[in-house]
Amino acid sequence: MEAKTYTCPNCGGDLKFNPDVQKFSCDFCRESFTEEEIKNLFKKMNEPSAEEESKREPDTAEEEREREFAENTNLYQCPSCGAEIIADANTAASFCYYCHNPVILKGRVDGKNRPSKVLPFAFGRDKAIEFFNEWIKDKKYVPNDLVSEKQISKMTGLYVPFWVADAVTNTWMTAKANSVRTWTNGGYVYTETKEYSLIRDVIIEYNGVPGDGSKKIEDSIMEAIEPFDYTQIRDFDMSYLSGFFADKYDVSKEEMYPRIHERMFANNSRTVESSCQYTRVYDKEFKNNVLKIRWDYMLLPVWFMTYHYKGKTWEYAINGQTGKISGELPIDDSKLHRHQVLVGILVLLAVLAAGYLFGGLL
Numbered sequence: 001m002e003a004k005t006y007t008c009p010n011c012g013g014d015l016k017f018n019p020d021v022q023k024f025s026c027d028f029c030r031e032s033f034t035e036e037e038i039k040n041l042f043k044k045m046n047e048p049s050a051e052e053e054s055k056r057e058p059d060t061a062e063e064e065r066e067r068e069f070a071e072n073t074n075l076y077q078c079p080s081c082g083a084e085i086i087a088d089a090n091t092a093a094s095f096c097y098y099c100h101n102p103v104i105l106k107g108r109v110d111g112k113n114r115p116s117k118v119l120p121f122a123f124g125r126d127k128a129i130e131f132f133n134e135w136i137k138d139k140k141y142v143p144n145d146l147v148s149e150k151q152i153s154k155m156t157g158l159y160v161p162f163w164v165a166d167a168v169t170n171t172w173m174t175a176k177a178n179s180v181r182t183w184t185n186g187g188y189v190y191t192e193t194k195e196y197s198l199i200r201d202v203i204i205e206y207n208g209v210p211g212d213g214s215k216k217i218e219d220s221i222m223e224a225i226e227p228f229d230y231t232q233i234r235d236f237d238m239s240y241l242s243g244f245f246a247d248k249y250d251v252s253k254e255e256m257y258p259r260i261h262e263r264m265f266a267n268n269s270r271t272v273e274s275s276c277q278y279t280r281v282y283d284k285e286f287k288n289n290v291l292k293i294r295w296d297y298m299l300l301p302v303w304f305m306t307y308h309y310k311g312k313t314w315e316y317a318i319n320g321q322t323g324k325i326s327g328e329l330p331i332d333d334s335k336l337h338r339h340q341v342l343v344g345i346l347v348l349l350a351v352l353a354a355g356y357l358f359g360g361l362l
Contacts, residue, residue: 156245164208
């Protein structure tokens with residue numbers, strides 16, 4: 001089968017998913033198409049001939065999807081930091097989204113890496129830059145080149161790989177507690193303390209607990225831009241990669257278990273403790289179990305940018321659905337020093353003025 005080409009039926013130009021209109025648009029003739037129209041168009045364009053069909057071994061539906069994914073995606077690798085970038089056959093990656101060095105074409109992507117779901121971007125690059133500039137505008141001491149045109153040009157529409165779990169959990173807690181009551185009567189203060197033994201046995205269900213499958217991106221950055229709205233989730237289709245990049249996961253589902261468990265169990269503990277309305281709860285012991293779990297491998301939309309400053313990589317992520325931003329900001333020491341000097345001068349002038357005023361009055 002030849003690689004699928006995303007071309008406009010009107011003018012032959014490239015079609016890309018446009019988050020602003022939630023359609024696939026042509027940059028040349030400005031025509032737009034719905035997902036259904038694109039699927040029907042590509043199905044007809046890539047339909048094998050009768051001769052090809054007769055020679056081909058019948059595939060299962062899953063094998064067909066994996067084969068299509070492998071044939072229509074390129075894998076790029078950064079020789080500097082090792083990041084691996086996935087792009088559709090018509091979107092060439094030229095630089096590493098993480099360290100900004102040139103990437104090299106490594107080959108095709110194994111069909112086993114095909115995600116089951118994708119959450120499309122809700123807005124385009126211009127809006128992402130607008131969100132970032134609004135977020136950073138009041139930060140006085142950041143380096144000037146953080147918001148330079150050259151730096152902002154590195155902002156990348158990146159589908160980040162996530163393992164997303166639906167689970168049923170059980171938390172058993174035993175603890176001791178007391179309830180203290182104080183009152184005054186006849187000039188005396190009375191205190192009553194009641195002691196209790198507590199048992200809590202709770203079943204909590206979770207839908208869509210995410211964990212990003214990329215070691216390159218800090219987990220805290222990704223968790224800070226949650227939540228994602230899964231009501232907009234779609235079955236994965238290659239067309240959503242057009243014009244965007246995707247990170248290749250390097251954290252397996254098995255490696256993700258402890259992190260997802262930790263997130264769920266920490267929330268279970270908080271939930272159970274909040275149900276204990278006593279003066280003091282102590283000697284708490286927890287037993288946590290996962291009764292049932294189901295996984296989806298999803299691509300979730302993130303506008304991602306890194307900034308290299310004083311030997312450190314600073315990461316910035318924008319939720320491609322909500323615009324929520326996360327990232328630590330560097331401090332330009334020279335700006336901070338100038339501000340401190342200015343404040344010092346103003347304080348000195350104020351002291352001298354006060355001295356002159358009160359000296360004159362005396």
